[in-house]
Each structure stands twice: as structure tokens, then as C-alpha cells.
């Protein structure tokens with residue numbers, strides 16, 4: 066007997082209170098999901114016990130048939146979800162049912178706007194879990210006993226969901242967790258045999274252990290055809306309501322889309338339908354099954370480096386661990402799913418997974434599987450693929466650097482914004498670009514800037530626009546890094562239009578070439594004068610035919626680091642070797658023509674500096690001395706207006 070119950074009242078963590086409040090108000094139209102969530106937790110608890118019993122078979126001994134049971138009572142308006150899984154200790158119950166362990170929770174909750182708070186998709190995306198019980202119940206009692214501990218070591222947790230819970234020690238005869246929902250007055254209808262059975266088949270059919278309900282008792286008939294009295298003392302019999310077969314072990318053609326979708330919700334704790342899935346069984350040297358899903362929405366913590374990721378790992382149908390990250394590369398951290406191997410040992414650990422040959426081969430096969438699934442979607446369902454790209458494109462962009470071996474496949478999946486439409490949406494594939502290439506064009510042109518508008522309006526694009534060359538417009542932080550690992554696509558190399566010499570020469574005729582050379586020759590004295598003024602800031606001053614409207618722009622050497630990347634690294638405190646850009650000026654611009662005839666050296670110098678400074682600004686850079694720039698400009702305006 067638990068003599069000292071040590072009853073105490075504790076408060077929920079603030080985040081739990083916030084989440085409970087949001088959930089009850091946003092999920093009322095879909096309240097039945099509480100059953101799916103609680104069965105899902107119960108089945109996880111059973112999986113965990115089965116895993117622990119691999120090392121300690123005694124844990125299963127007294128009650129070896131693992132199952133979840135649903136009971137109800139119309140008189141007391143209760144629904145019970147009872148499992149004989151791993152259970153919880155007092156400390157575990159306090160932590161698991163009173164706090165939210167996920168990192169980033171409070172910032173996620175704080176950032177929600179008024180409308181978002183009512184958005185069930187968003188709240189659901191967070192994973193409603195155990196707390197969904199409070200959508201239909203005004204009091205929840207959890208009685209739980211950890212596997213392997215004595216009957217008097219069990220605990221009872223009770224809460225009305227408003228902010229506090231009580232916890233006390235109790236006796237519990239059996240291992241596992243029993244959750245009793247005391248239904249709210251207007252949710253009494255859930256305490257109903259047909260409704261509950263219907264919900265179990267709808268949401269939990271794929272759960273690999275039996276979800277049982279009491280067998281209906283039909284009275285036997287006597288010889289005259291009258292019902293015999295039912296024996297009230299007979300222990301109830303239970304029957305499985307679901308098919309209780311691990312979904313991934315079933316043949317593909319026997320699994321319906323709805324089942325795949327429900328299974329996804331079970332393993333991912335996502336509230337929405339997956340965008341795509343791929344189910345495979347591999348036989349041969351290695352034997353394993355995999356079921357991989359692409360979610361339709363990015364989780365709120367996709368950018369968190371510590372985000373939990375990875376597949377659910379089973380070995381010969383026994384659950385081993387969640388978030389086994391060794392089976393897919395980090396740039397596929399959005400993929401959810403299951404892998405069930407026949408080759409690994411049941412007591413495999415995370416460390417072993419990192420250094421296992423079989424895991425390496427599975428990782429490379431599963432990576433290809435995901436790439437193929439995406440490739441097919443891009444080809445056959447471009448609208449779905451666009452949805453995927455809008456959510457996860459920035460993670461795929463980590464791919465070329467992360468996974469050199471699949472660089473070409475990944476490059477084919479990339480989508481860009483481009484001067485073809487100038488829109489910010491990333492919809493252009495490299496194949497689209499190549500198809501539109503001009504005759505004789507052998508490079509894929511791109512520009513990177515800190516924002517889409519800076520890229521789109523960059524002076525560097527002037528000549529390319531004039532001559533009708535398409536340019537990819539890159540402005541996501543990761544883009545410059547991504548491009549540094551992409552050298553070519555289908556034999557066409559990439560060229561950053563702000564770097565090195567922009568060689569459109571093969572598209573020029575002889576006459577144009579000659580004219581250009583003559584112009585450059587004539588410009589030389591002016592360029593030398595400018596170089597003398599700007600010497601400390603630029604490597605050189607050249608004449609260019611890149612520009613049509615702007616007077617000047619900055620260009621870095623072909624093999625130098627881009628100006629944005631340099632700024633980024635400098636901001637992060639890195640010391641970089643000095644490298645100066647080249648100022649390129651437009652010989653046809655009126656300011657440049659005016660400078661050529663300027664005899665006042667001070668005014669010439671002001672103009673040269675202004676050209677340099679405006680070129681810096683237009684590529685998104687910052688001036689070292691903005692005040693001097695302003696006073697220089699004002700001086701010139703005053704002189705002009707005299």
C-alpha cells in the first residue's frame with residue numbers, strides 16, 4: 066500500500082497554459098482528434114516498453130500481450146484510454162504532463178498574431194499531443210505505473226486544465242497508463258460505442274498493436290427463444306477494433322491513401338495531410354522497408370539547428386528510436402517517416418548508427434529515394450512541387466554543398482527568381498533557363514544581392530537586359546554559399562555577373578568590338594585620373610559596356626569572394642585578406658563625359674568619390690562615411706543650382 070501519498074499541487078509551465086488556451090479555442094471544430102493523439106501516445110508507450118524488454122524480458126512477464134484499450138461509461142460520462150506500455154514515474158509524469166520540452170516553444174507562441182491564434186493548422190502543426198484531452202474533458206485523471214516498479218509506486222495525476230495539477234502516489238495493479246477523460250457536459254456523445262469504434266477505425270487503424278474495445282455481449286437464447294439473463298460477474302472480453310498490423314509491412318496496393326495519411330499524422334504529430342509519400346521494400350544484400358513522407362508545411366523550428374529530425378527506426382518490427390538522424394542528410398531534415406531494418410541489431414545505439422556500413426548504404430539509397438520523389442513531383446505535379454519549394458526550398462539549397470555526390474540531381478530541383486519575369490517568387494528551374502538561352506550563350510548568368518529588389522535593379526544587369534540575356538536573381542542568405550558549390554549544370558557553367566570580366570564577346574560582331582576598343586583607349590586618361598583619386602579603395606578603374614543607364618558599378622575579381630559574403634563574414638568577426646573591387650564606368654554616361662572636361666580638381670575628386678559611393682550603395686553596400694557622402698552631394702547640388 067502506498068502509505069504516504071505525498072499529494073502535491075503544481076502549476077503548469079507558462080507555455081503549457083498558453084498552448085492549452087490556444088488549443089481549446091482553435092481546435093473545437095476538430096475535437097475528435099483527442100482520441101487519435103491519446104492512442105498515438107499509448108502506442109508509443111507500448112513501443113518503448115517492447116524496446117526496453119529486449120534487454121530485460123522480465124518487464125513484459127506478468128502482462129505480455131501488448132495493447133491499448135478504450136472504455137467508456139455513459140453514466141459517469143467518461144472515456145478511458147488504457148495501455149500496458151512503459152508507464153511513467155512520478156518525476157516523468159510531472160515533467161511530461163506539466164511542461165513542453167521542445168526548444169523554441171515560447172518564441173513560437175509569442176510570435177503568433179491574433180489571427181494565427183485561431184488558426185487550427187498552425188496550432189495543430191505544433192503537435193497537440195496529450196493536452197488535446199482538454200478539448201473534450203473538463204477533468205483528466207492519469208494513473209500510471211512505470212514498467213518494472215512495484216504496484217505501490219504508481220501515481221495519479223489530475224487536472225482540470227486551467228493551470229494546475231495534483232499528483233499523488235497510489236497503488237496500481239497493472240503496468241502502464243490509464244487516462245480517464247471526464248467529458249464536458251456538451252461532449253457527452255463521445256461516451257458511445259459506435260462513435261468510439263468509428264473514430265478508432267478512422268484514425269488509428271494502422272497502429273501496429275491492437276486497439277481493443279469491449280466485445281458487445283449478446284444474451285444467449287433459451288429453448289423458447291427468450292433471452293437468458295446475462296451473467297453480470299463475467300469479466301468483460303475485449304476485441305481489437307483496428308487491423309493492428311504495422312502499415313509499412315503491408316503491400317502498397319493494399320494500403321489506401323487515407324491510411325497513409327493517418328499514419329503520417331501518427332508518426333509526425335503533424336495535423337495536416339502530407340504532400341507526398343514513398344513506400345518501399347528493399348530485398349537483397351540489405352533488407353529493409355521505408356515509408357518516407359514530405360510534409361506540406363515547414364515546421365516552425367526548421368531553422369533551428371538543434372531541430373529534432375530523422376526517421377523512426379524499427380528493427381524487425383521492434384521500435385528502436387525516434388529521430389534516427391543517420392538515415393538522411395541534414396538538408397533532408399524535413400522528411401518524416403519510418404525505416405525498418407532486418408540487418409541491424411536490436412540493441413543498436415545512435416553512436417553505432419553513425420559508423421555502420423549498412424546504415425551508410427541505406428542512407429544513400431534513402432537520399433536518392435527522396436530526390437527521386439521530388440524529381441517526379443516536379444515533373445508530374447508542378448503545382449505541388451512549387452508548394453514544396455516555397456516551404457522547403459531554402460533547406461534544399463544546403464544540398465549542393467552537403468551532398469556533392471547528388472549535386473546534379475539537386476541542381477535540377479532548384480527553383481529561382483529571374484529577370485524572365487522579375488517576380489520575387491522562385492519558379493524558374495535551370496532547365497527552363499537553359500531552354501531560353503540565346504544562341505551562342507554558354508553561361509548561366511546570376512546575380513546575388515541582399516534583397517530581391519537590390520538584385521533586380523542592379524546596374525550590373527543593364528547590358529544583359531538590353532541584349533535579352535536572362536539572369537537568375539538570388540537574394541536568400543544561403544544563395545551565395547550554395548552557388549559557391551555549384552560549378553555547372555548540364556555543361557553550362559555559372560557566372561556571377563558582378564564578378565570578373567563579363568564576357569559577352571562571342572555575341573558581339575567585329576564592328577562592335579572595334580568600336581569598344583577605341584572607346585576604351587580614348588577613356589584611358591580619364592580613368593587614370595579617377596584611379597589616382599580613389600586609389601585606396603579600388604584595385605582599378607575600367608571602362609565597361611555592362612552599363613546602359615548607370616554611370617558606374619563595382620566588380621570583384623573572378624575568383625574573389627563576393628561583396629555580400631565578405632560583409633557577412635566581416636560582421637561575424639572574421640579577418641579577411643584585403644581585396645579591393647574594380648570600379649567600372651560607363652563611357653556613354655553624361656556624368657562621365659562631364660568629368661572628362663572638368664578642370665577643377667577638387668570638383669573632379671568629389672565626382673569620382675560620388676561615383677564610387679553610389680556604386681557601393683546600389684549593390685547593397687554601406688558607406689564607411691555617409692556624412693561626407695551627403696556633404697559632397699550637397700556641395701554639387703548647390704554648385705549646379707547657382
Ligand SMILES: Nc1ncnc2c1ncn2[C@@H]1O[C@H](COP(=O)(O)OP(=O)(O)OP(=O)(O)O)[C@@H](O)[C@H]1O
Nearest residue numbers: 106107110152153161162192193194195196242334
Ligand atoms: N500513455 C502514455 N504512456 C507513457 N508516457 C506517456 C503517455 N502519454 C504521454 N506520455 C509522455 O508524455 C509526453 C508528452 O506527451 P505529448 O503527447 O504532450 O507530447 P509528445 O507525444 O511527446 O509529442 P506531440 O506533442 O508532438 O504529440 C510523451 O512524450 C511521453 O513521454
